[in-house]
Amino acid sequence: MSVFFSRSCEYGIQAVLYLASREPESPIHLRDISNALRIPHHFLSKIMQTLERDGVVISHKGANGGFELGRDAKEISIINIVRAIDGEAFLNGCVLGFPSCDDTAPCPVHTLWKKSKENISVMLEKSSVGELSAELGGKLEFIKSLYSHNNPTKEINV
Amino acid sequence: MSVFFSRSCEYGIQAVLYLASREPESPIHLRDISNALRIPHHFLSKIMQTLERDGVVISHKGANGGFELGRDAKEISIINIVRAIDGEAFLNGCVLGFPSCDDTAPCPVHTLWKKSKENISVMLEKSSVGELSAELGGKLEFIKSLYSHNNPTKEINV
DNA sequence: ATAAATTTAGACTTTATTGTCTAAATCAAT
DNA sequence: ATTGATTTAGACAATAAAGTCTAAATTTAT
Ligand code: FES
Ligand code: FES
Numbered sequence: 511m512s513v514f515f516s517r518s519c520e521y522g523i524q525a526v527l528y529l530a531s532r533e534p535e536s537p538i539h540l541r542d543i544s545n546a547l548r549i550p551h552h553f554l555s556k557i558m559q560t561l562e563r564d565g566v567v568i569s570h571k572g573a574n575g576g577f578e579l580g581r582d583a584k585e586i587s588i589i590n591i592v593r594a595i596d597g598e599a600f601l602n603g604c605v606l607g608f609p610s611c612d613d614t615a616p617c618p619v620h621t622l623w624k625k626s627k628e629n630i631s632v633m634l635e636k637s638s639v640g641e642l643s644a645e646l647g648g649k650l651e652f653i654k655s656l657y658s659h660n661n662p663t664k665e666i667n668v
Numbered sequence: 669m670s671v672f673f674s675r676s677c678e679y680g681i682q683a684v685l686y687l688a689s690r691e692p693e694s695p696i697h698l699r700d701i702s703n704a705l706r707i708p709h710h711f712l713s714k715i716m717q718t719l720e721r722d723g724v725v726i727s728h729k730g731a732n733g734g735f736e737l738g739r740d741a742k743e744i745s746i747i748n749i750v751r752a753i754d755g756e757a758f759l760n761g762c763v764l765g766f767p768s769c770d771d772t773a774p775c776p777v778h779t780l781w782k783k784s785k786e787n788i789s790v791m792l793e794k795s796s797v798g799e800l801s802a803e804l805g806g807k808l809e810f811i812k813s814l815y816s817h818n819n820p821t822k823e824i825n826v
Numbered sequence: 827a828t829a830a831a832t833t834t835a836g837a838c839t840t841t842a843t844t845g846t847c848t849a850a851a852t853c854a855a856t
Numbered sequence: 857a858t859t860g861a862t863t864t865a866g867a868c869a870a871t872a873a874a875g876t877c878t879a880a881a882t883t884t885a886t
Contacts, residue, residue, distance in 0.1 A: 513763050514671060517844065520765025527764075527776060540863070550845055559864070572853025573861040588777070605671050605791075606685075607678025608814050615810045618685060618800035619746070622791040626784055633780040642776035652773045656766050675874065698833070708875055717834070730883020731831040827886105834881070844871075851864070856857105 514630075519595040521549045522557045526566060526591055528653075530583040530643040537569075537576030548657055557595065564594035583640030592634065601627055672788075677753040679707045680715045684724060684749055686811075688741040688801040695727075695734030706815055715753065722752035741798030750792065759785060 515523070524547050532538055540558060544551045558577055561567045565580045579586065592600065604611040605623045613620070646652060673681070682705050690696055698716060702709045716735055719725045723738045737744065750758065762769040763781045771778070804810060 513758065513761060515763075515765065517765065523764050524766070539861090552847075553845055555863070555865095569863065570853080571851075571863045573859095574854060575852085575862045577863090600671065603671060605673075606681050607673065607675065608682070608811070610814060615814055617810065618797075618803060619791055619795075622787075622795070626787040626791060629780075629784040629787060633777055633784065637777075637780070639776075645776060652775065653766070656768060656773055697831090710877075711875055713833070714835095727833065728883080729833045729881075731829095732884060733832045733882085735833090829886080830884085832881100832883080835879085837877085837879105839874100839876070841874075842872085844869100846869070847867085849865085849867100851862100853862080854860090856859080 514600060515592060516596050518553075518557050518560075519592055521547070521554055522561055522591050522595045523588055524549070525554060525558065525577075526561065526579070526586065527639055527643055529567065529577060529579050530586070530639040531646065533579065533583060536578035537574075538578070539576045543577070546653065561591065561594055564590075566590055566594055579639075583643065584638045586639045587635050587637065588639070588642075589631075589634040601631065672758060673750065674754055676711075676715050677750055679705070679712055680719055680749050680753045681746055682707070683712060683716065683735075684719065684737070684744065685797055685801055687725065687735060687737050688744070688797040689804065691737065691741060694736035695732075696736070697734045701735070704811065719749065719752055722748075724748055724752055737797075741801065742796045744797045745793050745795065746797070746800075747789075747792040759789065 525543050528543055528547060529536070529538060540555055541551065543549070544554045547554075558567060558569065562569045562577075562580075566586060567577050568580050569575070569577050602611060604617050605619055606617050608617050611617070611620065611623075683701050686701055686705060687694070687696060698713060699709065701707070702712045705712075716725060716727065720727045720735075720738075724744060725735050725738050727733070727735050760769060762775050763777055764775045766775050769775070769778065769781075
């Protein structure tokens with residue numbers, strides 16, 4: 511697991527970024543996504559269904575089916591994916607695990623955390639997956655480099 | 669679970685802050701800590717043992733035993749507790765779950781995250797539990813307010 | 827010495843997360 | 857209509873995290 515998110519959520523974010531990076535060639539097969547990102551196929555399937563219900567992606571069943579973004583890539587932020595999968599709670603809790611995070615009964619790191627939280631909110635809300643994938647030249651080439659040294663035998667399909 | 673840490677780690681941080689807030693009346697019984705902070709007794713026991721091995725706290729067995737800080741409260745930072753319990757990895761991973769976080773193959777949020785990470789490091793490294801508990805007037809009175817509305821029947825022993 | 831209080835140890839249970847498997851439903855192409 | 861490719865559904869397994877329980881070891885006080 512990463513810093514903030516569940517595995518499911520990480521996979522969801524990765525998958526949506528992958529879709530954004532390959533537009534407009536849609537829809538894209540689940541198999542392609544799971545191969546490229548090294549995500550267990552059926553596990554990702556569940557996650558994509560969650561994102562489908564939330565409108566982040568659209569699915570097409572049957573032959574030549576697959577997934578595409580549910581709306582313009584400029585209109586999807588990371589936070590939308592997080593909300594769909596991990597829910598609302600993740601930035602509302604106390605860092606130290608006390609039962610509430612609240613200005614009226616602040617824990618010792620509350621004020622410091624509040625500032626960091628704003629930065630993180632910007633990171634997750636203000637930039638769209640369109641912008642994020644564009645920054646990478648729309649190719650997600652970096653994925654190849656990330657996985658290639660781990661598993662050189664298995665073909666990487668980015 | 670909170671934003672970053674495992675439950676164990678949260679409990680550990682809370683317990684150490686509690687010890688710091690009650691100095692110099694030491695040692696303090698595990699039972700006192702677990703009652704005050706609503707932490708399962710034997711679960712906290714394991715966590716305190718981990719902190720003991722790491723030198724963050726010192727334990728005294730037998731009657732009139734208990735726990736005290738392993739060194740001056742000014743010399744203990746949150747990050748020391750995190751390292752002892754959750755390990756080193758937690759700020760090194762990629763936020764989006766890609767296999768490495770690295771300037772040479774950055775994920776789309778890497779540069780934004782890097783800035784936030786610095787703030788968080790400051791929060792966890794630069795302020796000691798001495799300073800943190802002092803800010804609260806050394807009493808952790810806030811704990812009482814946090815828990816009182818949840819469980820009004822059970823006695824709170826802060 | 828004995829008893830009482832406390833930490834330590836470790837087996838065990840419960841719950842949540844992650845991952846796997848098989849089958850059904852749906853759709854496009856022939 | 858039939859076939860094949862794909863998503864959907866849901867049962868199941870494996871693993872990890874969180875919590876519970878009982879007993880042993882250690883220390884202080886009597
Ligand atoms: S109360 Fe702890 S972070 Fe706000
Ligand atoms: S590579 Fe993703 S946060 Fe650094």
